[in-house]
Amino acid sequence: MIPRPAPLPDFLIEPVVRLALAEDLASAGDVTTAACLLRDRHQSVRLTARTEGVLAGLDCVRIAFRALDAEVRFEPHRSDGDTLEPGAAVATVSGSARAILAAERTALNLVCHLSGVATLTRAYVDAVADLPVRIADTRKTLPGLRGLQKYAVACGGGLNHRHSLADAILIKDNHIAACGGAAAALQTALERRGHLTSVEIEVDDLDQLGEVIGLGPDVVLLDNFTIPDLKKAVDLVAGRARIEASGGVNLQTVRAVAETGVDVISVGALTHSAPVLDLGLDAA
Structure with a gap:
């Protein structure tokens, strides 16, 4: 239920x-x-x-x-x-x-x-209801309506991602570029975070995932990974962090993504489309 x-x-x-x-x-x-x-x-x-x-x-x-x-x-x-x-x-x-x-x-x-x-x-949630994965929203919301849209996602059975930039540290590709690399960005964030603040880092490929997983992120975001690479990433992480998959997921592909063993699938379309x-x- x-x-x-x-x-x-x-x-x-x-x-x-x-x-x-x-x-x-x-x-x-x-x-x-x-x-x-x-x-x-x-x-x-x-x-x-x-x-x-x-x-x-x-x-x-x-x-x-x-x-x-x-x-x-x-x-x-x-x-x-x-x-x-x-x-x-x-x-x-x-x-x-x-x-x-x-x-x-x-x-x-x-x-x-x-x-x-x-x-x-609810359509996304129902598509993966028998699998141990959660469907989450993103910050791709209409200006002024974020609180209401995220509430609506919860009404549909979805999980709320960050409500604002202050909720958690999420290191994305532009942060990585500005910091000179994924490992440098993550290491600095881990050293500076508050004791209650979780850290997630977005990675674009398996090589980048290998650079950061040993540093201890709380969550890794696998951005636009293929299904075979998602499976390899789950094996590489081996339970050391929670795994979020994102990027181009739709109702036709969400189940295949879920079957790779990721923990969370975030879908911007829930609120923007x-x-x-x-x-x-x-x-x-």
Whole structure:
């Protein structure tokens, strides 16, 4: 059973939702709704799944509507991390028609995108579910949405990589070039790190892996290795570090990568290329 992440606190979600609402309402507000509806008009709508997928970002919907009218009633029928079938009722929203209509697109943009991230993540997780490997995201996220996107990855059963540059030391190819070599970069980082800070180093081939594995990195990142070289790398590391594979992994190749014996497979596409999940708001 895939564990559910703890919900994000509202204060982390609200700035994103309010920024999106401000972008949509601009300086004049929703002129269409203002022109068509009396101020006291009441409406009830239902958020419904139109295709199969995994739900994430439901709190964005609640916060979007209540940001425009605190009296709007939000009744969830499903929870983040739930698998949705077509036609599934996700939530019912009722209250001021003006608030509901004005916030509708912001609410849908966020919940459809985040549910798409969770759905794509679940597809990767399911593809390797019987193997001792984890699927992880990357920092290839949309500016301003990292916390929400990584939460959506967790809803899909994925593992979060670094949330920021401050989380861990990850020595990549440009660091190595600037330091004059992989071994030099790693040795310096190991000497300077804090006692709670882990160190990962990215390597491009087996020779580079051989240079650094004896120095004691916590994790080695095998970047764009072939399947045969991944197997050789697992044998070379021999349990001395955790092994992450990355670079061009897709749903057609992820299982072959997992079968080499790596510990983690990181996939940038989870956040930068996930298609939206089709959810709609219809009159209840």
